[in-house]
Amino acid sequence: xxxxxxxxxxxxxxxxxxxxxxxxxxxxxxxxxxxxxxxxxxxxxxxxxxxxxxxxxxxxxxxxxxxxxxxxxxxxxxxxxxxxxxxxxxxxxxxxxxxxxxxxxxxxxxxxxxxxxxxxxxxxxxxxxxxxxxxxxxxxxxxxxxxxxxxxxxxxxxxxxxxxxxxxxxxxxxxxxxxxxxxxxxxxxxxxxxxxxxxxxxxxxxxxxxxxxxxxxxxxxxxxxxxxxxxxxxxxxxxxxxxxxxxxxxxxxxxxxxxxxxxxxxxxxxxxxxxxxxxxxxxxxxxxxxxxxxxxxxxxxxxxxxxxxxxxxxxxxxxxxxxxxxxxxxxxxxxxxxxxxxxxxxxxxxxxxxxxxxxxxxxxxxxxxxxxxxxxxxxxxxxxxxxxxxxxxxxxxxxxxxxxxxxxxxxxxxxxxxxxxxxxxxxxxxxxxxxxxxxxxxxxxxxxxxxxxxxxxxxxxxxxxxxxxxxxxxxxxxxxxxxxxxxxxxxxxxxxxxxxxxxxxxxxxxxxxxxxxxxxxxxxxxxxxxxxxxxxxxxxxxxxxxxxxxxxxxxxxxxxxxxxxxxxxxxxxxxxxxxxxxxxxxxxxxxxxxxxxxxxxxxxxxxxxxxxxxxxxxxxxxxxxxxxxxxxx
Numbered sequence: 001x002x003x004x005x006x007x008x009x010x011x012x013x014x015x016x017x018x019x020x021x022x023x024x025x026x027x028x029x030x031x032x033x034x035x036x037x038x039x040x041x042x043x044x045x046x047x048x049x050x051x052x053x054x055x056x057x058x059x060x061x062x063x064x065x066x067x068x069x070x071x072x073x074x075x076x077x078x079x080x081x082x083x084x085x086x087x088x089x090x091x092x093x094x095x096x097x098x099x100x101x102x103x104x105x106x107x108x109x110x111x112x113x114x115x116x117x118x119x120x121x122x123x124x125x126x127x128x129x130x131x132x133x134x135x136x137x138x139x140x141x142x143x144x145x146x147x148x149x150x151x152x153x154x155x156x157x158x159x160x161x162x163x164x165x166x167x168x169x170x171x172x173x174x175x176x177x178x179x180x181x182x183x184x185x186x187x188x189x190x191x192x193x194x195x196x197x198x199x200x201x202x203x204x205x206x207x208x209x210x211x212x213x214x215x216x217x218x219x220x221x222x223x224x225x226x227x228x229x230x231x232x233x234x235x236x237x238x239x240x241x242x243x244x245x246x247x248x249x250x251x252x253x254x255x256x257x258x259x260x261x262x263x264x265x266x267x268x269x270x271x272x273x274x275x276x277x278x279x280x281x282x283x284x285x286x287x288x289x290x291x292x293x294x295x296x297x298x299x300x301x302x303x304x305x306x307x308x309x310x311x312x313x314x315x316x317x318x319x320x321x322x323x324x325x326x327x328x329x330x331x332x333x334x335x336x337x338x339x340x341x342x343x344x345x346x347x348x349x350x351x352x353x354x355x356x357x358x359x360x361x362x363x364x365x366x367x368x369x370x371x372x373x374x375x376x377x378x379x380x381x382x383x384x385x386x387x388x389x390x391x392x393x394x395x396x397x398x399x400x401x402x403x404x405x406x407x408x409x410x411x412x413x414x415x416x417x418x419x420x421x422x423x424x425x426x427x428x429x430x431x432x433x434x435x436x437x438x439x440x441x442x443x444x445x446x447x448x449x450x451x452x453x454x455x456x457x458x459x460x461x462x463x464x465x466x467x468x469x470x471x472x473x474x475x476x477x478x479x480x481x482x483x484x485x486x487x488x489x490x491x492x493x494x495x496x497x498x499x500x501x502x503x504x505x506x507x508x509x510x511x512x513x514x515x516x517x518x519x520x521x522x523x524x525x526x527x528x529x530x531x532x533x534x535x536x537x538x539x540x541x542x543x544x545x546x547x548x549x550x551x552x553x554x555x556x557x558x559x560x561x562x563x564x565x566x567x568x569x570x571x572x573x574x575x576x577x578x579x580x581x582x583x584x585x586x587x588x589x590x591x592x593x594x595x596x597x598x599x600x601x602x603x604x605x606x607x608x609x610x611x612x613x614x615x616x617x618x619x620x621x622x623x624x625x626x627x628x629x630x631x632x633x
Contacts, residue, residue, distance in 0.1 A: 046404045047395040050118060056384055059391045060373045062093030063353070065123065067333075067362045070100015070108060070134070083108075086366055087115045093394055094121035096361050101136040102148050102192055102418045103411075109193035110408050119398050119407035123196040123244070123330070123361065127216055128152045128577075129181065129427070130188035130418060145468070145580070149188050150423040152181050153431050155201055156215040156560065156601055157576030159228060161433035163599035164613060175231040177430060178218075182235025182243070184423045189241050191417040193409045195401050196242040198292055198330075200232040202279035203252035208561045208605055213251055215560060215576060219601025220252075220610060222275050226282035233286040242397060245283035246292030247332060248319060249308055250276030254296060262307060262338045263296035272300055281323060289397060290328040291319060293357065295338030306355075307338055310348060315356035328393050333362035334369070346372035354382050358390035424581075431576070431585040436598035437614040438563060438607070439572040444553055446592025447516060448480065448619045456481040457514035459507055461489045461538050462522035462578070464497055469522040469557075472580045476587030477518070485510055491523035491535040499537050507541065511550045518590065519545070522557045522578040542566040555586050560600070563607040574598070592619030 129152035136146025165173035205217035254263035294308040302313040363369035460470030492498035553571040557578040575586035588594035599613035
C-alpha cells in the first residue's frame with residue numbers, strides 16, 4: 001500500500017520521491033551542482049591557501065557585496081565598466097542580483113565570474129522562487145508577458161494551502177509543500193548562477209499592521225512557521241543552494257517599515273523565546289547555511305537601542321553563542337534607512353562587523369564601505385583575525401558549493417530548467433489549493449451557477465504600475481460571461497494619478513446595473529509605504545458598494561488583512577498574490593471550476609480567526625484547471 005507521503009506526492013503531481021524530505025540529493029549535471037554542505041569530508045586546503053594570498057583589503061572586499069540588475073548593458077556601457085571594476089579592481093566577494101530576464105542574469109553573472117580572481121558568491125531575494133527576480137517583465141505598450149522563472153505563491157499562500165490539506169486529512173502536507181518550493185527554487189536559481197537564496201522569511205507575522213512582512217511570512221503561528229521554514233531549508237539545500245533564514249531575531253511584530261525608519265520590537269525576552277526565535281532554531285537545526293539580520297531594535301536583547309544588524313548582543317552573544325549558529329551572518333541591505341539615518345554608512349559598516357556580521361550587502365557605495373571596514377581594523381575596533389573568521393566562512397561556503405572547481409554555469413542549459421513545465425505545474429497546484437474563502441454569508445459562490453448571460457462587473461483595484469492586475473482574472477470570467485464589463489480603479493494617491501471621485505462614481509453606476517460585482521484588490525504593502533492599511537480608494541469603493549446594496553464579492557490578491565477595513569462585505573476570498581497563476585486560481589474558485597479548501601494562517605482582527613476557511617466543492621472539472629485539487633471537502 002502506498003505511504004501517505006507517496007500519496008501526497010502523487011496528488012501534487014510531483015511523481016518522483018526524490019523530492020521527499022531527507023532524500024539523497026540529485027545527481028549533478030551541467031547546471032546541477034552538488035548539494036550545499038554535502039561534500040564527503042571537510043577539506044580546508046583551498047580555503048586556507050586562498051586566504052593566505054589575500055591582502056587585508058582583499059579580505060574585507062570579500063565581505064562587501066554590491067547589488068546589480070539583470071538588465072541589458074553594452075560592453076562599453078559605463079554601468080558595465082563599473083561592475084567590472086568591482087570585480088577586477090576592488091575584488092568584491094560576491095553580488096546580490098536583483099531583477100532581469102533569466103538569460104541576461106545568467107550571462108552577466110557568468111561574465112563577472114570570468115573576471116573574478118576568487119569565485120563570486122551570488123545571492124538573490126528568491127522568497128517566491130526564481131521568478132521573483134528572473135522574469136522578462138512586460139513589453140509596452142502591449143503588456144506582453146515576456147516570461148521567465150517559476151513564480152511560486154508567497155509563503156503565506158503556501159501555509160494556507162498546507163493548512164487546508166492538513167484539515168482534509170492529508171497529514172504532512174505542510175512539510176512537503178515547503179520542501180518542494182525550496183527544491184524548485186534551488187534548481188532554477190543555480191541554473192542562473194545564483195548560489196544563495198535570501199529565504200526563507202521566518203518572521204512570525206503576529207502584527208496585522210506590519211507594512212513590510214505580511215504575506216512574505218508563513219503566518220502568525222511560530223510552530224507552523226518553524227515547520228515550513230525548516231522544510232524549505234532542507235529542500236533548498238538538498239538541491240545545491242544555501243538558505244538564508246531572515247530577519248533575525250524577528251521582524252514580524254513591527255508596524256514600521258525598516259526601509260524607511262528604525263522599527264522597534266518591544267516584546268519581552270520570554271515572548272521572544274516562545275514566538276520569534278523558534279523558527280530560527282528550527283532552521284539552524286535543519287542546517288541553514290546563512291542567517292540575515294534585522295534592521296530593528298529589540299530592547300529585550302540589547303538595551304542600547306542598536307538595531308539587530310549592529311548589535312553584538314544579538315549576533316554574537318545570541319545567534320553565535322546561545323543558538324550555536326556557525327554559518328554566514330548576512331546583513332540586510334546596508335542602504336536602508338533603519339541603519340543609515342542614525343549611524344551613516346561608514347559607521348554602520350564598522351558596527352555591523354564588530355557585532356559579528358560576515359557579509360554586508362547592498363552598500364550605498366562599494367569602495368567607501370571597504371575603506372570604512374578597513375578603518376575599523378586600524379582604529380582597533382576589531383582585529384584582522386576577526387576579518388579572517390568571516391572570510392573563512394565565505395570561502396568555505398564557496399567551496400561547499402563547488403565554486404572552487406566550477407564557478408560558471410552552462411548558459412545553453414538554462415531553458416531546460418528555468419520555468420520548467422513541472423515547476424510551473426507545482427506553482428499552479430499550490431496556488432489552487434491556497435485559495436481561501438473567508439466569508440460567503442449570502443451564498444454567492446460559486447458564480448458558475450449563474451447563466452452565461454448574467455451581467456457581471458469585474459473591478460480591478462491596483463496601482464498604476466501593476467500591468468498584470470486583473471488581466472488573467474478578467475479573461476477567465478469573460479470566457480464564462482461574454483457580457484462581462486471591466487472597470488479599473490487606480491489605488492495610487494490622487495497626487496500620483498489615482499482615481500478621482502468621478503471615476504469611483506462611474507464604477508458605482510456600473511455596479512448598479514450589474515447582477516454581480518467582483519472587486520479584485522491587488523494593492524498590497526509596498527517598500528515605499530509606511531503603512532499596511534488599505535488605500536483610500538479601496539475603502540471608499542467597497543464601502544459604497546455595500547451601502548448601495550450591491551453585495552460585492554471581494555477578492556484580496558494583495559493584503560489578506562483587507563477584510564478588517566471593509567468588515568461588512570458579504571463575500572471575501574483570499575488568493576495570495578496577484579500573479580497570473582493566482583488570478584487563474586481565483587477565477588476557477590469563483591466559477592466553481594475548482595474546489596476551495598485553503599485555511600487562514602493568520603487572524604484577521606475582528607473578522608476571522610486563525611484556521612478559518614469555508615470549503616466549496618467544484619461544480620465541474622475545468623479545462624486546464626489545477627489538477628490534484630480535491631473535488632469536495
